[in-house]
Amino acid sequence: MLDMKSKNPVINQILDAYKPIWSIKHATALMEWDFETYMPRKGTEERGVADSQLHLLYKERLLSKDFVDLVESAKKQEGLDNLERGVIRMLDRKITKETKIPKELTEAESLERIEGNMVWRQARAKSDFKLYEPHLEKMVEIKKQIADKIGYEKHPYDALLDTFEEDLTVADLDRVFDVLTPRIQRILKKLVDSGSPFCNESSLGRQEYDIQQVDALNREILTLMQFDMERFRMDISTHPFTQSMSLNDVRITTRYEGTDFKRSISSTIHEGGHALYDLQCDQSLSATPVEGGSSLAIHESQSRFWENIVGRSRPFVQLVSPLIRKHVSFADQASDDELYLYFNTVKPDYIRVDADEVTYNLHIAIRYEIEKKIIEDKLAVSEIPEFWNDRMEQLLGVRPARDSQGALQDTHWSSGLFGYFPTYTLGNLVSAMIASKMRQDLTDYQENIRKGDFKPIREWLRLKIHQYGSVYAPKTLLQNIFNEGYNPDYFIKYIEDKYLMS
């Protein structure tokens, strides 16, 4: 199982030499999972020491002359197959990322992450952007220098985008948002202006639920989704996440806040979608550099496909509504229709993480515009709050009264994640591309969901996407499946059909 046996001796040497590197990653992945779930709180300082030391060992091993020479010599090999080229591509990206950025910049960023994050927390609590401003300026400066060191052809932001999503460029994203933003804006306006039933807030979200009951409910939904509990588990954490220790040990967490139970259900299904990507990767890729998903956007397409396109669909709500009525006492009389509207309430609001499917990408559009302008010096850090609020008003029709509801809401910038936000929108677009193609390929698609028969859907995803791990770069993978790149049309049509036609 653990051998991706290649005919090429250099590739086999690489896979062997990768084993200790993979093992360090395995250990740090477990440490991260443990940190968020079970670690006694006062173990933090020692855990921090172990974590940074293991990252140093990882880097030392990855950049060792022997290993880099092997990868370089493999790049010159002829007649490699797709899988072997995938291995080289992934390692080359990892090595390049670690080599191009000078140590001083990496250290400066690490330090600024800790300090900036701390100050950002204070600033958010006080809703005081000015407090955080000098730190954001410093981080932007570091990011610009990093972009220069990585190098780019057209736009410095391209260099940063590529670190999160292979080959993603400003040109790609402009093409996407130039269409997506105005179209969604128009749909939203129609919904609000027409007093659509989707815009009525349900009282179901305001009542307190029994956490053990909703946990049981989530576990019944995972059973419906046919998760193999011998390769998978679910625990609880403040911020839900998915962590793969290996292809045969994939773990998700969910959250129980006590009210608005759909949030817990949606989190569970969302993380379940991420988990399925790794669980259905071909076993021969286990413990190799191509075992994970192809990219952040493709991974997000999986979680959003399950969370939104399946999980918020009418047949899925029909499927799980008896379970909801069983486990959520105050919903025991709720009709399928009421539950469907509760899961799909559209409300233009300030906070991205609480946004519905319709408004979500407008939040990302604003962040993308700001990041792009900031990196090319067309916007000053000090101008962010006003720009943010103006754009919120234009796109969503609401203007944050405080920066804690505006430019201070996300942790990303203080954590150095410039270029990350757009992958959320790309994930949404790809999830709709998948749904469109799947409906053509699977005749009983809706009916199968209603019956809880997810096998055809799982198998479609496995064959088209999951089995390949990261053998293919995201753009190649999309071309292979759809014969096109990130195309917003499918998502727009999905939203129109769901919210305006029904």
Next chain:
Amino acid sequence: MLDMKSKNPVINQILDAYKPIWSIKHATALMEWDFETYMPRKGTEERGVADSQLHLLYKERLLSKDFVDLVESAKKQEGLDNLERGVIRMLDRKITKETKIPKELTEAESLERIEGNMVWRQARAKSDFKLYEPHLEKMVEIKKQIADKIGYEKHPYDALLDTFEEDLTVADLDRVFDVLTPRIQRILKKLVDSGSPFCNESSLGRQEYDIQQVDALNREILTLMQFDMERFRMDISTHPFTQSMSLNDVRITTRYEGTDFKRSISSTIHEGGHALYDLQCDQSLSATPVEGGSSLAIHESQSRFWENIVGRSRPFVQLVSPLIRKHVSFADQASDDELYLYFNTVKPDYIRVDADEVTYNLHIAIRYEIEKKIIEDKLAVSEIPEFWNDRMEQLLGVRPARDSQGALQDTHWSSGLFGYFPTYTLGNLVSAMIASKMRQDLTDYQENIRKGDFKPIREWLRLKIHQYGSVYAPKTLLQNIFNEGYNPDYFIKYIEDKYLMS
């Protein structure tokens, strides 16, 4: 906190260079804990790869020329204090252990552990010693070769004993068992012949308990023992164990078999005793080579002190009996006296892990005799079952009818643990030495237990033992506290007082 700042620059260099080694140990400790508690079962194969790769990295780093040179140069330093000498001593032991045994022997043992353990499981299930015999012969052969490579002055078994308990020799153990075995044998005979109430089996052990209730009971007992839940946690596993990720992250597990609830309570207190050793180590030793306990025997003295000397004492049973009556439905009418006798039932029987305080060391005496004879070729592997059964009959008055109840019951030999068993008895002896001295030092010793005021006991243990970690070798530590070595007299007196005088 994480700096044991030494005035000696070489020691400081060593402590720095030890950080990555410590970090790998931290990761593998977490992996072991996870394996026994939460890991999805099918993650085993990849976990095995990661585990062996990290052990190779550990070894590589520990035996790197730079590190070994540092330790060698430190050995020549003058004016080192106890703490600094402890660091060198511990590292020297680790390095020597890894260097003296040639790679082929280590690999042969690893292989035989896996194969032998597998066959031992089958043999135990079928109660067929002959099936396991060739594997045990092979393991004994490997162990003899290892003893030769390590070297010894008097007895080859000394070399093996030292790997588990620093400086422990056959001479030490003969001195112990020559006194202990006949004396305990005599006490046991008196108890059985006189029809002591300790020999009546209680019906409390035969009824099925509610696992959630006994879990709540265990947690209340840990609260009584004042565990800081921000540095400690308890989970469930088949075989209870303690695992320290660091001095500020110490975890125990307990077991819930459904009947005989004292087993679960005793396991919890036993592992709690181990945990307290690490939790009360001086914080300045964190992440250094001297952060753990001094030896297996000293560690076992801590677990046995809490499990038996405190946990099975009359005042402790009085303290927890209201909790037992609250959580164990069928014990709600049990008197303190009934519970005390239930916790202290003496029954000569076949299985070591189920043995009471009185008979336990007789089980170890037999294993010690066999190991010693086997290593010096005075007993053949094929002769073990008969020797075992004969000695059981002589010492405990019971003769196993099947080898699954006799020589096949323990996993130790198939796992290559020759020389480990005696540390259990030494732990028992030291626990009684501690109790004797503690009763002199703490006037209200019994009364404090009855009131649940464990602070004086915890503090005594901290000052005399825990704070030093493994700065002192076990024999030195014992000399410092008791002015003598492993002395069986205190244990014998403790057993006599408890079982014959009351």
